[in-house]
Amino acid sequence: MSRWLDWLADEAARREEAGLTRRLRERPADDATTDLAGNDYLGLTRDPAVRQAAADAALRWGGGASASRLVTGTLSLHGELERELADYLGQPAALVLSTGYHANLALVTALADRTTRVLSDAHVHASLVDAVRLSRARLTVVPHSDVGAVRAGLVEAASAGERALVLVESVYSVLGDAAPLVELADLCERYDALLVVDEAHGLGVHGPGLVAALGLAGRPHVVVTATLSKSLGSQGGAVLGPAALREHLVNRARPFIFDTGLAPAPTAAALAALREVRRRPELGATVRSRVAALAEALGVVAPAGAVLSVPMSSPRAAVAAQAAALDAGLRVGCFRPPSVPDRTSRLRVTVTAGVPDDDWTRAVDTLVALVKEHQ
Numbered sequence: 001m002s003r004w005l006d007w008l009a010d011e012a013a014r015r016e017e018a019g020l021t022r023r024l025r026e027r028p029a030d031d032a033t034t035d036l037a038g039n040d041y042l043g044l045t046r047d048p049a050v051r052q053a054a055a056d057a058a059l060r061w062g063g064g065a066s067a068s069r070l071v072t073g074t075l076s077l078h079g080e081l082e083r084e085l086a087d088y089l090g091q092p093a094a095l096v097l098s099t100g101y102h103a104n105l106a107l108v109t110a111l112a113d114r115t116t117r118v119l120s121d122a123h124v125h126a127s128l129v130d131a132v133r134l135s136r137a138r139l140t141v142v143p144h145s146d147v148g149a150v151r152a153g154l155v156e157a158a159s160a161g162e163r164a165l166v167l168v169e170s171v172y173s174v175l176g177d178a179a180p181l182v183e184l185a186d187l188c189e190r191y192d193a194l195l196v197v198d199e200a201h202g203l204g205v206h207g208p209g210l211v212a213a214l215g216l217a218g219r220p221h222v223v224v225t226a227t228l229s230k231s232l233g234s235q236g237g238a239v240l241g242p243a244a245l246r247e248h249l250v251n252r253a254r255p256f257i258f259d260t261g262l263a264p265a266p267t268a269a270a271l272a273a274l275r276e277v278r279r280r281p282e283l284g285a286t287v288r289s290r291v292a293a294l295a296e297a298l299g300v301v302a303p304a305g306a307v308l309s310v311p312m313s314s315p316r317a318a319v320a321a322q323a324a325a326l327d328a329g330l331r332v333g334c335f336r337p338p339s340v341p342d343r344t345s346r347l348r349v350t351v352t353a354g355v356p357d358d359d360w361t362r363a364v365d366t367l368v369a370l371v372k373e374h375q
Helices: 002-018 048-061 069-073 076-089 100-111 126-135 147-159 181-190 243-252 264-279 282-298 315-327 357-374
Strands: 034-036 093-097 116-121 138-142 163-169 194-198 222-227 237-241 307-311 330-335 346-350
Touching: 034 346, 034 357, 048 264, 076 093, 076 222, 076 237, 076 264, 093 100, 093 243, 100 126, 100 163, 100 194, 100 222, 100 237, 100 243, 116 126, 116 147, 138 147, 147 163, 147 181, 163 181, 181 194, 237 243, 264 282, 282 307, 282 357, 315 330, 315 346, 315 357, 330 357
Parallel strands: 034 330, 116 138, 116 163, 163 194, 194 222
Antiparallel strands: 093 237, 222 237, 307 346, 330 346
């Protein structure tokens, strides 16, 4: 064991020297800080109806699902959530998994193998990157939102007789832009490929997501993955598409087959949050209007999603601005080298509908003053 302990110590020293050490920071339940760093876009995590649904489900069903979905871990709650998710997103069927990460792993690894060509946008989430690695498919990383590069890859795959997957996000959280979904869907239909769209940052902020908003829901060459841990304020993930795809995943997706089913409390919480989203479309509208107004106030381009990126002049300025925001009662994110390229240090501000109007106005005023001071 000493050899391993020595190796762990060396790894820790290298991380510290490079400035890459990450540390967990515990957050109390009664934290008074305004959270503009998390992913609770619609403010539903602490919504009374969502909390009550989670508590009731835990009392009725217990603390966990008790087994994998294929044994005894499929609850009637799962089926209810899957049916309502599919209906809201305009998809024929849905399958709920324990995390959004698992949803992407399950879909890609169940569909792709060594005979498959995967065209992956350069900025997709780590879960899709890992999924391709596990699938052992032939990978082509295409430049971000480059439709021409995707077309060239699909032409090459078609000429080689390969099945092809195209992996994108509807809204990219770091860059804040939206994928050219209509053009990509048309290409995939033309070349008989499958477009996989991760709606993690589109669902809720744009109602049922950009796939539905653009009229692409239900098209046979488009499938969707989603997380339940952002706009739906809970935990878990889902894959949505044709019923045949759901059946295939139930039989072939290892992250689904060998994992314990999503626990009752987060399942019920996600279901209650979904119903709140459908009942209160103004939540997404609030996020979109706040994003636009804050971007204008800070002099930056408004993103397509809820996360606003504010460039800073240096890593030191970014860290100082983040610390000053925390002193003022605001928690914001901070990206700096080596996590991002040189000269791209930035604050990452999550816009949420969960902050009351007066508190939001104060938050905006504080952010504008801090960015002006530290830029």
